[in-house]
Amino acid sequence: MKASSLRRWLPWLEWGRHYDRQTAAGDALAALIVTLLLIPQSLAYAMLAGLPPAAGLYASMLPLLAYALFGSSRTLAVGPVAVVSLMTAAALQPLFPAGSAEYAGAALLLALLSGGLLCGMALLRLGFIANFLSHPVISGFISGAALLIVLGQLAPLLGIAAAGATLGQLLPALARGLPVSHGPTLLLGVGCLVLLFWARRGLPPLLQRCGLDQAWAGNLSRAAPVLAMILATGAVWLWQLDERGVRVVGSIAAGLPAPSLPSLDLELARQLLPAALLISLVGFVESMAVAQTLAARRRQRIEPDSELLGLGAANLAAAFSGGLPVTGGIARSQVNFEAGARTPMAGVFSAVGIALGALLLAPLLQRLPQAALAAIIVVAVWGLIDLRGLARTWRYSRQDGAAQAATLAAVLLLGVETGIVLGVGLSLLLFLWRTSRPHIAVVGQVPGSEHFRNVERFQVIESPSVLSLRVDESLYFPNARYLEDRVAALVAARPQVRHLVLMCPGINLIDASALESLEAIAERLRAAGVQLHLSEVKGPVMDQLGRSDFLQRFGGQVFVSHYQALRQLDPLSTRRALQAGR
Known part of the structure; x- marks a missing residue:
């Protein structure tokens, strides 16, 4: 075993070398x-x-x-x-x-x-x-x-016999003994x-x-x-x-x-x-x-x-x-x-x-x-x-606040083991629910720049023939179908679109289910006369895609930057956006 690995499992080998009287x-x-x-x-x-x-x-x-x-x-x-x-x-x-x-x-x-x-x-x-x-x-x-x-320690403090594992058991017992x-x-x-x-x-x-x-x-x-x-x-x-x-x-x-x-x-x-x-x-x-x-x-x-x-x-x-x-x-x-x-x-x-x-x-x-x-x-x-912490969590995130409140209530009403199991299960369900509906934004070019932002939050210029979508979540089985439905709805509302570019800077993973959804999206878009492209794909995700034949079959291009994609697919719109900022 290497010395570094040994010190990792036996940390005293590290601090013990420098132990002296002052430390002792x-x-x-x-x-x-x-x-x-x-x-x-x-x-x-x-x-x-x-x-x-x-x-x-x-x-x-x-x-x-x-x-x-x-x-x-x-x-x-x-x-x-x-x-x-x-x-x-x-x-x-x-x-x-x-x-x-x-x-x-x-x-x-x-x-x-x-x-x-x-x-x-x-x-x-x-x-x-x-x-x-x-x-x-x-x-x-x-x-x-x-x-x-x-509550359980109130019994020995009062000098009475009262036991219970939940609020429903403790309170009546304390009331009888009081x-x-x-x-x-x-x-x-x-x-x-x-x-x-x-x-x-x-x-x-x-x-x-x-x-x-x-x-x-x-x-x-x-x-x-x-x-x-x-x-x-x-x-x-x-x-x-x-x-x-x-x-x-x-x-x-x-x-x-x-x-x-x-x-x-x-x-x-x-x-x-x-x-x-x-x-x-x-x-x-x-x-x-x-x-x-x-x-x-x-x-x-x-x-x-x-x-x-x-x-x-x-x-x-x-x-x-x-x-x-x-x-x-x-x-x-x-x-x-x-x-x-x-x-x-x-x-x-x-x-x-x-x-x-x-x-x-x-x-x-x-x-x-x-x-x-x-x-x-x-x-x-x-x-x-920490009941104040519950109020802070609720103000910041209703979902996390609900998980915290449900865990607290379950511990009090059902017992400690049931409470923690319910809390963990609820937090995992909330995670799956949140990630099953990822934030997908239609983006446009900020005038006078090469940056792209959400059309609902910024004054941007959209290309009439290129639909730019930014996906802010990894793609895996809970949200794969949601992506399909979202893309279909957006393309149906824009009959003039000829290209769809998925911006992928927020995607850290594409699992097998999501890969099949991308293949289905590419096929449906092709049937509707729209070509799918990708931009700003991270290296590990490209490595994943490279282990399949998707990049050879989907027919589109993978662009290093989204600006490069728009400049190639709709150069007129790109120039117009740059000139609008001058």
């Missing part, structure tokens, strides 16, 4: 801050997934090491995230009781399947597949999932919410007045969940609130995860495969969006296929170490970047910090109230709800 110090400092954020989030997201809290800690150790070996992003922070945890719960809760051994085993199998799919896509170089998930669909999905997460809310639990939960929301806005200015710069103040404020955990646990211990009905995390297995092989139940794997595929795609898209944004700020490059391999390896590591499906986190990655992380070694240092936390803090977390973890989840996902 920056990575270690960033890891300290990220660890403070990751410990409470890991516990909270494990609870969101319906798993024991320790699973969140385990998913934040070996997966970080695996990603550091294969991932191409220097600053992406991998671990449990809210949306993937919700999708994990949605996939497993219909099959097993949450918290059971079967449930935990299925979560490991789900991580194994997700990791295998991601690694398989990496080996097949399918990084481009993320392009099939449009931004409006992903935005609608994430907003809908975040709303479901917030009259019997547990006062101390509610007080604890609201207190944590107030503290965490205040920390986002009020704490940074306070820290800046104490002498910290803006970046450090912002990073430390994001570690406020640790303070909320300490205060909430202290309150439970001081006033014995667990004996008064406040639900706590309970016993957390101390120590490091023992490597183990997930149960390979083929029937269960078949049931989980669709969910694993969705988790893989959503996690990959979310990670790529974050990684590319942060890499652009340092003029670095992200390799999609390397990211697939890195995330796949991280999920495989989670499967073999008692974790749950993982991906790159938005908030953690932003903190990691702003805290000065330079390489994935920051993730390795964070894994060490989490391991120390699992060894030393497990006994101290037994009285951590579930309401505090629910508050941490609510504040973490609150920023993911």
Whole structure:
């Protein structure tokens, strides 16, 4: 294997050559801050997934090491995230009781399947597949999932039992439980919410007045969940609130995860495969969006296929170490970047910090109230709800806005898996609908120039004997028949036309269906006494046409420029247009 190819699949060979003490110090400092954020989030997201809290800690150790070996992003922070945890719960809760051994085993199998799919896509170089998930669909999905997460966490905040995977299940359950809310639990939960929301806005200015710069103040404020955990646990211990009905995390297995092989139940794997595929795609898209944004700020490059391999390896590591499906986190990655992380070694240092936390803090977390973890989840996902983005998308494009709104509604009303499938399907249908009716403009010559523009938008001069059509879309099977109908209608309305020239600067592809349509168009025009010509055809498209006999059979010419076509086919009209501009 060539050295360049090896470095592509093992990026640490590149950044590892230049690793020094200064870089290590920056990575270690960033890891300290990220660890403070990751410990409470890991516990909270494990609870969101319906798993024991320790699973969140385990998913934040070996997966970080695996990603550091294969991932191409220097600053992406991998671990449990809210949306993937919700999708994990949605996939497993219909099959097993949450918290059971079967449930935990299925979560490991789900991580194994997700990791295998991601690694398989990496080996097949399918990084481009993320392009099939449009931004409006992903935005609608994430907003809908975040709303479901917030509503789902109201139950532990209120101290009641209420569960559901959709809006129709959650709202009635919450309404029934509201009259019997547990006062101390509610007080604890609201207190944590107030503290965490205040920390986002009020704490940074306070820290800046104490002498910290803006970046450090912002990073430390994001570690406020640790303070909320300490205060909430202290309150439970001081006033014995667990004996008064406040639900706590309970016993957390101390120590490091023992490597183990997930149960390979083929029937269960078949049931989980669709969910694993969705988790893989959503996690990959979310990670790529974050990684590319942060890499652009340092003029670095992200390799999609390397990211697939890195995330796949991280999920495989989670499967073999008692974790749950993982991906790159938005908030953690932003903190990691702003805290000065330079390489994935920051993730390795964070894994060490989490391991120390699992060894030393497990006994101290037994009285951590579930309401505090629910508050941490609510504040973490609150920023993911982007209803204003839906309004912006709707104003710009009704079709994209409809896809985003439909995805959001489907997630809320039908569930996360159905929502994302419906959103992707709708976006693909909208793409096919848009491209099935390509923009086809009749163009004329701009007076005094060699340029051609749409006759409906500009004052131009048309040739009476040459019809000039500009096609602004690639030609393939959904729009081939539309082109035939459009050409037939335009020629029928212009009986004096003797030549039709298709301008092709916007055509990047002509598939077999479109080629047959061009042949049919040429034959029908010839029968009507009109000759078909092409102009400004791109090189790759000419190569395609050259592999057929169309260029020899259609009888017309292929012109380098449209001006050349008009000058040869109707020189009088061309001269008149040039003189009109003087």
